[in-house]
Amino acid sequence: GHWLAPYATTLADLALTATAAELNIMDGVTATNVELNIIDGVTATTAELNYVSGVSSAIQTQMDAKQALNANLTDLADGTLTATKVENGTYFISAAGTSGQVWTSDGTGAGAWATSAITTLPTLGVTATDAELNIMDGVTATAAEINYVDGVTSAVQTQLNAKQATVTGAASSIVTNNLDASRAVITAANGKVAVSDVTSAELGYVDGVTSAIQTQLNGKQAIDANLTDLLDGELLASRVENGEYFINSAGTSGKVWTSDGSGAGA
Structure with a gap:
């Protein structure tokens, strides 16, 4: 046997490798011995335990809320989708192709790169020529405004030119309303064209008169x-x-x- 000091004087005497500063971190800890015994059997290293530094809520809850790792999603992380990620069933775009090419379907398989899938307007079912379509270049009219010509059967301007100009003044009172038949036309108090109470038959009675009627009447015997x-x-x-x-x-x-x-x- 050998003599031992009655009590330990250094951490080394206790076979501890932690420094005094590291142990002082525990100063003020209120955990019970039961709670401290939870770490009994922990095999994690100091570095591994330090990974929870800064965590503010349950780690598992946060992990459950994350998207599972997926190669396709990872491929999108840089904002660019590679050709091999474009899929139709078991068919993929198998190569990057060259600038200007488009991927065309062969109706049965994966298809292939082609110089141009659209070489003429009929490919799109369009019968208008490029010159006819170019008429729309610079058009600012809305679809609703263009639809106003729906049903027009001949040149709009020609039809407009054949119409009466906007009527103003005295004649404006007969733009939309017809005059009473067989009535004398007069100028109303408002200066507009109107009809009088005199009929065409009554007006016909003055036919052949050669001088003022009242003057002639005044010259007659009562x-x-x-x-x-x-x-x-x-x-x-x-x-x-x-x-x-x-x-x-x-x-x-x-x-x-x-x-x-x-x-x-x-």
């Missing part, structure tokens, strides 16, 4: 019963009057009416 009696050239006895006295009978042939100087006579 209607009178006595004058009307003279129209046939004979004057009725009752129309011969002196004040209140009238010839009161027709008399007989050859007789004359004589005055008595005071009355109607006889």
